[in-house]
Amino acid sequence: MKSGRLLQDDLTLAYRAHPEKIVAIVEGKEFSYADLFKESQNIAKHLFDRGFQRGDRGAIFIENSWNVLTSIYGVLYAGGVFLIINHLTKQDKLAYILQDSEASFLLSDTMVSRHFIPAVEQNSCLREIIYAGDLIEPFGSIPLTRFDDLHFGASSEDASLFSDSINLDLAALIYTSGSTGDPKGVMMTHQSMVFTSDSLVEYLRLDAESRIMCFLPFAFDYSLYQILMTVRLGASIVIGKSFAFPSQIFEQLRKSGATVFPGVPTVYSTLINMYEKTPFTLPTVTRLSNTAAALPAKYIAMLKKIFPNALIFTMYGLTECKRVCYLEPELIDTHATSVGKAIPGTEVMVLDQDMNPVAANQEGTLYVRGAHVMRGYWKKPEQTKQMLVANIFPGEFILCAQDRFVMDGDGFLYFKGRSDDIIKARGEKVSPVEVENALYSISGVREAAVIGVPDPFEGEYVKAFVSLEPGSDLSSRQLRQRCIAVLESFMVPKEVVIMDELPKTDSNKVTKRDLS
Amino acid sequence: MDEKKIALRKFVLENYLFTEDEGALKDDDSFLDNGILDSMGVLELISFLEEELSTSVEGDEVTPDNLDSINKVLAFIETRSH
Numbered sequence: 001m002k003s004g005r006l007l008q009d010d011l012t013l014a015y016r017a018h019p020e021k022i023v024a025i026v027e028g029k030e031f032s033y034a035d036l037f038k039e040s041q042n043i044a045k046h047l048f049d050r051g052f053q054r055g056d057r058g059a060i061f062i063e064n065s066w067n068v069l070t071s072i073y074g075v076l077y078a079g080g081v082f083l084i085i086n087h088l089t090k091q092d093k094l095a096y097i098l099q100d101s102e103a104s105f106l107l108s109d110t111m112v113s114r115h116f117i118p119a120v121e122q123n124s125c126l127r128e129i130i131y132a133g134d135l136i137e138p139f140g141s142i143p144l145t146r147f148d149d150l151h152f153g154a155s156s157e158d159a160s161l162f163s164d165s166i167n168l169d170l171a172a173l174i175y176t177s178g179s180t181g182d183p184k185g186v187m188m189t190h191q192s193m194v195f196t197s198d199s200l201v202e203y204l205r206l207d208a209e210s211r212i213m214c215f216l217p218f219a220f221d222y223s224l225y226q227i228l229m230t231v232r233l234g235a236s237i238v239i240g241k242s243f244a245f246p247s248q249i250f251e252q253l254r255k256s257g258a259t260v261f262p263g264v265p266t267v268y269s270t271l272i273n274m275y276e277k278t279p280f281t282l283p284t285v286t287r288l289s290n291t292a293a294a295l296p297a298k299y300i301a302m303l304k305k306i307f308p309n310a311l312i313f314t315m316y317g318l319t320e321c322k323r324v325c326y327l328e329p330e331l332i333d334t335h336a337t338s339v340g341k342a343i344p345g346t347e348v349m350v351l352d353q354d355m356n357p358v359a360a361n362q363e364g365t366l367y368v369r370g371a372h373v374m375r376g377y378w379k380k381p382e383q384t385k386q387m388l389v390a391n392i393f394p395g396e397f398i399l400c401a402q403d404r405f406v407m408d409g410d411g412f413l414y415f416k417g418r419s420d421d422i423i424k425a426r427g428e429k430v431s432p433v434e435v436e437n438a439l440y441s442i443s444g445v446r447e448a449a450v451i452g453v454p455d456p457f458e459g460e461y462v463k464a465f466v467s468l469e470p471g472s473d474l475s476s477r478q479l480r481q482r483c484i485a486v487l488e489s490f491m492v493p494k495e496v497v498i499m500d501e502l503p504k505t506d507s508n509k510v511t512k513r514d515l516s
Numbered sequence: 517m518d519e520k521k522i523a524l525r526k527f528v529l530e531n532y533l534f535t536e537d538e539g540a541l542k543d544d545d546s547f548l549d550n551g552i553l554d555s556m557g558v559l560e561l562i563s564f565l566e567e568e569l570s571t572s573v574e575g576d577e578v579t580p581d582n583l584d585s586i587n588k589v590l591a592f593i594e595t596r597s598h
Contacts, residue, residue, distance in 0.1 A: 063549075088551045111549060243555045244548055245580050270555060278575045426556060458556070481534030489532075489554060 004167040006190045007228065008076040010197075011037055014234040023230065025256050026066050026239045033234070036069055042150040043074025043130070047105060050128055054079035054163055057173065059103035060218075061094065061112060063087040064241045067132050067147055068218050069227060071107040076171060079163025083173040083185065086219035087112055088488040093183065095119035098126060101173055101185055101378065107147075110134045167191040173378050174221050176319040179420045181433035185378035186319050195371040196322045197228045199344045203326055204287055204313060206260065208234045213258035213285075215240030215249050221322055222262060222291055243267050246274060253282060261285045261307065264292040264427035265299075269457055272302045282307055289313040291323070292427035293459045294415060297336035314339055316415055320387055321373045321399050324348060324366070325413050338412040346370025350407045355392060360409040363416055366401040367392075373399045421512075423452030424459050428490040435483070435491055439464060442482045444472030447502045449510045450493065464493035465515050467502055474498075520569055521590055527564050528586065532557055543586040558583065565589070571596050 002009055011033070014023070019034035047058065058075035060082055062068050068084065075082040083101055085094060087109075094115055098106065102125045108116055110133030117139055120126055128143045136144055171193050173185035206212075206229060214226040214237055230237040238256040240249045252258070261282070263271075268290065274280070288303065288310040295314050303312060312332050316339035317323035325348060327340030342348045350364040351357055358364035367389070376384035388397035404416040423430040432450040439448035447467040452460035468474055476496040483492045503514035525541065532552050533540050547553040553561060561583065565571045571593045573582075582592040 242548060244553055244558045245578055245583070246555070247576050247578050248580060266555065270559070273559075274575045280575075426554075477530065477534060484534050489551060489557075492534075 004191075005194050006076070006165055006167060006169075007171050007193055007197075008040075008073055010194075010228075010232045011040065011073050014231055018234060021234060022236050024066060024069060024237050024239055025252070028252075028255065029066075031066055036073065036231075039070040039150075040073035040077055043070055043107075043147075044077035046130070046145070046150050047074065047078040047080065050105075052078050052080060052104060054165060055169065056080045056105070057083060057101045057103040058105045058107060059083050059085060059098055059101060061085045061087060061089070061106060061108040061116060062132070063109070063111070064215065064218055064223070064239050065109075065132075066239070067107070067109070070147075071130075072227065074107075075105075077163065079165045079169075081170045081173055083175060084219045084224065085175065086217050086488060088217075088490075089115065090486050090488070091115045091118045092486050093488075095122045097175055097183060097185075098123050100183075101175075104128075105130065107131070110136055165190065167194065170375065172224075174224070174319050175219075177422070177429045177431040177434060178383070179422060179431060179433060180383070181431055181437050183434075184380055184383060187375035187378050188322075189375055192322075192372050192374070193228065195345065197225060197232045199346065199372065200225060200323065201229050201232060202344045204229075204260070204289065205311070206233055206235065206287065210235040210260050210287075211256055211258045212237045212260040212262070213240070213249070213253050213256075214238065214262065215243050216262070216264065216267075221319055222264075225322065226260075226262060243270065246270060250280075250282065253284070257284045259284055260287040260289075261310070262289045262291075264290065265295055265459060266426045266457070268295065268299050268303060271306055272299060275302060275306050280306070283309050285310045287311055287313065289315060291315045291317055293424045294337075294339075300332060300336055316413070318401055318403075319374075320401075321346075321368050321370065323372070324368050324401065327412075335412055338408075338414050340413060341411055342368075342370070343372070346372060348407075348413065349398075350405050350413075355389075358407075361406055363404055363406050365419065366403055366405040366413075368399040368401055369393070369396075373397070423450075423462055425452065425462050426458050426490055428488075430462055430491045435462060435464065435487065435493060438483050438486050438491075439466060439479065441486070442474070442479065444469050444474045445479070447510065449502050449512055449515060451512050451515055453495075453516065461494040462491065463515075464496045465499055465502055466496060467499050518590075520593060521586070523568060524564075524589060525586060527561075527568070528552065531560065541586065545586070546580075546584050548580060548584050561589075565593070569593060 015033045015037035022030050023033045023036050024031045058080050060071045072082050104127045106129045108131045130145045132147045167190040171190045172188045175183045212226045216223045238258050285307045288307050311329035315326040325340050347369050349367045352364050406414045421432045435450040436448045446469045449465045453463045455461045479496045502510045562573045
């Protein structure tokens with residue numbers, strides 16, 4: 001076993017051990033470990049030849065597809081740091097992330113060029129765009145290269161050519177929304193990502209024969225790690241683009257004999273709705289997992305019918321450490337509302353405001369300790385300080401998860417609520433401040449306040465309250481229309497209520513608790 | 517233009533593109549590829565077909581071939597009305 005393993009070492013080892021084994025199935029097309037290794041090497045060599053330096057950032061802005069995998073390992077083999085941007089991201093936020101990360105290369109697709117062309121025009125760090133899809137006419141001065149034009153015929157000896165990274169080097173920036181509005185890049189090192197992949201594989205009880213069905217966006221770390229675990233194990237991943245057409249996912253699942261199904265509550269409620277109309281089963285699945293929001297206990301009986309052979313894993317985590325805890329599947333019936341215990345190799349504490357442990361069954365704030373914890377937020381030291389706490393363990397930072405928890409007498413964790421304002425709509429993180437900023441950017445809007453409203457189907461939905469400048473005749477629909485121009489679709493308020501005045505305190509701060 | 521097409525385009529434009537500009541949506545634009553509908557959107561589209569266009573959609577008919585663009589939805593409605 002190699003010491004100080006880097007993420008890409010897993011691919012190199014898998015390629016040497018079984019080059020013809022299938023690593024990915026994408027819309028029925030099969031790709032081998034040899035394909036992944038060689039295409040990643042092509043990308044890495046190209047980056048290297050174009051002056052990509054160790055530690056440089058490569059931004060990936062592509063929907064779920066084969067090119068995401070080759071781009072991840074391509075950037076890693078070149079000694080770089082990858083970041084995956086949700087393909088639904090619009091121009092302004094894309095421009096922000098590209099500028100914040102100071103990415104030198106963008107790997108993308110013609111299908112989203114209407115968003116990246118204007119974003120790139122505002123950017124000063126990007127040196128080249130590598131893309132798939134129809135030919136893009138040159139715009140501005142930035143070089144454009146097509147994935148298909150990268151052919152260098154690398155061999156396995158080339159793997160060490162491009163980088164002298166060590167495991168403390170960053171491997172990825174994982175952008176996440178926060179309470180302050182601007183997305184932040186969670187810094188993850190090779191060491192933390194390798195450790196986390198191993199811990200996940202261990203508790204999920206996966207092996208080289210696992211076939212992981214993956215249809216949530218790779219920009220979400222839940223999906224990203226399905227790739228990392230697959231390559232770690234020398235297993236296979238089945239890639240879908242979206243759960244919009246579930247029967248398409250089922251067909252892929254059945255054809256590929258997928259054994260692992262990572263979902264979120266909205267996916268499961270859709271499945272249950274479908275099952276109630278016409279029962280069906282997915283018997284090849286032996287592992288089912290849930291994260292992003294609590295899995296309602298009443299879903300579990302139905303999920304056992306749909307997935308009769310699956311172990312069900314309920315879990316909790318945050319991007320800042322990827323995952324915190326999981327419930328052993330054998331306990332799903334007796335501990336249905338718990339999210340279990342710390343993932344292997346890590347520990348958790350529930351502390352009060354003075355950083356002292358609370359008694360069993362008493363509510364406190366969750367703190368997390370382990371090699372999976374982030375290095376910090378990229379170039380945001382103030383915000384990092386709020387999350388990474390010193391002085392509990394000498395010379396060490398532990399992560400404040402910011403959420404409220406209770407631990408029972410047997411050490412089982414129960415999620416009690418967020419202590420920030422983040423809304424979880426359809427399992428996606430929505431920052432009220434980001435939405436409020438979008439509303440404030442509309443001329444005619446005087447005040448805006450955004451809250452989450454509980455919803456049995458979506459978890460929460462996004463609701464906005466707005467007051468207008470005198471003389472403005474903006475309608476709710478027009479306000480939503482302006483939002484979709486700058487926000488991802490899942491962030492757009494489902495309802496916009498126009499009021500004369502928003503409720504305020506004496507010091508003129510909007511009181512959100514008076515809104516519902 | 518057929519009544520059903522008018523109603524369908526209006527539904528998609530108003531609820532997912534938040535515009536009345538007809539140019540924002542071509543009849544063969546893929547909802548999926550253009551990020552116009554996500555999984556919730558597809559369910560809402562199905563409710564719309566069932567409630568407003570008297571077309572029921574069975575579970576196994578929820579496929580991109582049947583529903584992934586204005587033209588495909590119209591063709592699907594046609595086959596169901598015979």
